[in-house]
Amino acid sequence: MTTSINISKLSKSYKKQQVLTELDWSIQQGDVIGLLGKNGAGKSTLISAILNINPADSGSVSLLGEDNKTLSSQTKAKIGYVPQINDEITWLTVKELILFKKQFYCHWNDSKVEELISRWEIDTHKKMSELSVGQGQRVLIILALAHDPDLMIFDEPAAALDPAGRRDFLKEIVNLAAEENKTIIFSTHITSDLERVANKVAILHQGKICHFDDLDNVKESVVKVSVISDQANNITIPHAINTNQNSQRVNGVVTQVDLQWKKALENQGHQVDITPMSLEDIFLELTA
Amino acid sequence: MIQFNIEASSGIPIYKQVFEQVERMINNAYLVEGTFLPSVRQVANAIDVNPMTISKAYGLLEERGYLTRLRGKGMMVAHQTEERSKKEKMMILDKMITELVSGAMQMGINKQELMTLIAEKVEKQDSADNINSQG
Numbered sequence: 001m002t003t004s005i006n007i008s009k010l011s012k013s014y015k016k017q018q019v020l021t022e023l024d025w026s027i028q029q030g031d032v033i034g035l036l037g038k039n040g041a042g043k044s045t046l047i048s049a050i051l052n053i054n055p056a057d058s059g060s061v062s063l064l065g066e067d068n069k070t071l072s073s074q075t076k077a078k079i080g081y082v083p084q085i086n087d088e089i090t091w092l093t094v095k096e097l098i099l100f101k102k103q104f105y106c107h108w109n110d111s112k113v114e115e116l117i118s119r120w121e122i123d124t125h126k127k128m129s130e131l132s133v134g135q136g137q138r139v140l141i142i143l144a145l146a147h148d149p150d151l152m153i154f155d156e157p158a159a160a161l162d163p164a165g166r167r168d169f170l171k172e173i174v175n176l177a178a179e180e181n182k183t184i185i186f187s188t189h190i191t192s193d194l195e196r197v198a199n200k201v202a203i204l205h206q207g208k209i210c211h212f213d214d215l216d217n218v219k220e221s222v223v224k225v226s227v228i229s230d231q232a233n234n235i236t237i238p239h240a241i242n243t244n245q246n247s248q249r250v251n252g253v254v255t256q257v258d259l260q261w262k263k264a265l266e267n268q269g270h271q272v273d274i275t276p277m278s279l280e281d282i283f284l285e286l287t288a
Numbered sequence: 289m290i291q292f293n294i295e296a297s298s299g300i301p302i303y304k305q306v307f308e309q310v311e312r313m314i315n316n317a318y319l320v321e322g323t324f325l326p327s328v329r330q331v332a333n334a335i336d337v338n339p340m341t342i343s344k345a346y347g348l349l350e351e352r353g354y355l356t357r358l359r360g361k362g363m364m365v366a367h368q369t370e371e372r373s374k375k376e377k378m379m380i381l382d383k384m385i386t387e388l389v390s391g392a393m394q395m396g397i398n399k400q401e402l403m404t405l406i407a408e409k410v411e412k413q414d415s416a417d418n419i420n421s422q423g
Contacts, residue, residue, distance in 0.1 A: 032340075174332055174336060174338060174339070177340070178332065178339045192297055196302070196338065198338065199341070215301070219300070219301045271393070276299025276300055277299045278297050278299050280297065
């Protein structure tokens with residue numbers, strides 16, 4: 001497996017507010033990653049620091065094997081990025097903007113551009129400034145996909161899209177994911193956006209990636225455990241991040257189930273229940 | 289094409305949902321030996337999920353002997369031996385019984401009451417089956 005992105009000790013602060021704190025993160029080629037974080041957690045800051053659009057204060061980032069401060073033009077051509085805020089030239093029509101952008105790339109997939117324009121019903125004669133927010137975002141997505149990049153980074157890509165648009169965009173990510181070796185990162189605070197398409201989930205919390213794992217593993221390891229027992233007060237659940245207990249039962253959310261512990265308790269005649277949690281609940285627990 | 293019923297926001301990983309649905313379809317002979325399953329890509333597109341998720345489910349089904357991979361042709365339902373399917377059935381039944389028992393305990397039903405209830409049900413089902421087979 002090749003590493004697409006390697007981040008080491010990345011820090012960034014705005015005035016007195018520390019946003020990223022010696023953040024380490026490594027992303028393998030072929031991963032489709034949902035980057036989750038609360039509002040203000042620093043998702044956009046992290047993404048723009050990865051791409052060196054808004055440089056970090058310290059630390060290093062390598063993208064497709066090159067330092068992000070000295071990327072070669074060949075490597076730049078392999079990256080696609082959709083910012084959260086539409087900062088494209090507003091006085092060009094969609095058609096003109098696409099032709100303009102096309103000149104910067106050696107490779108441009110005209111048929112994909114055509115297909116997405118007709119599927120998303122974009123009027124290419126309209127100026128960028130005349131488009132709705134959702135339509136504008138679709139154009140940015142098309143521009144980011146047009147040169148068939150190997151690494152794609154989307155900052156809240158579905159934020160301005162309606163439910164049908166979100167679904168369609170996610171479908172496009174699914175199609176891209178089907179072509180192996182494409183690495184995709186998209187940030188969101190909406191867990192349902194990533195449940196169908198991401199194979200990994202990263203949680204940004206307090207300046208660090210506090211959790212990064214296969215989505216399936218996260219769902220299988222972060223679960224609710226409850227023990228029903230008349231000695232509930234004396235029972236401690238291992239790996240629990242959050243517990244509450246009374247005289248008859250103890251409930252907790254664990255990051256990992258200790259099966260030996262469970263078996264031992266059951267052998268002593270206590271009842272141990274394990275309930276899976278939705279990603280949304282998991283996210284809330286891990287960032288509580 | 290077979291229909292999957294996926295709940296993305298449930299706590300059960302999607303690959304597991306797909307695995308369990310195929311497992312059930314094979315166990316109740318909805319999918320019989322020799323049937324080809326739709327390709328990973330087809331399923332991924334139909335239910336809008338990451339293809340890797342479907343590959344994982346298919347891989348696990350192959351590992352457990354439900355499917356056989358035919359090169360260039362895809363995944364086919366494998367021959368299910370009698371004792372193996374019996375074993376699988378027992379495993380599923382075990383899970384259902386565990387749920388039932390813990391549910392009953394939570395409602396405060398005692399052991400004797402539960403046993404009586406089950407015995408009555410079995411009796412009823414048995415006589416109904418007898419009438420059906422005679423008629």
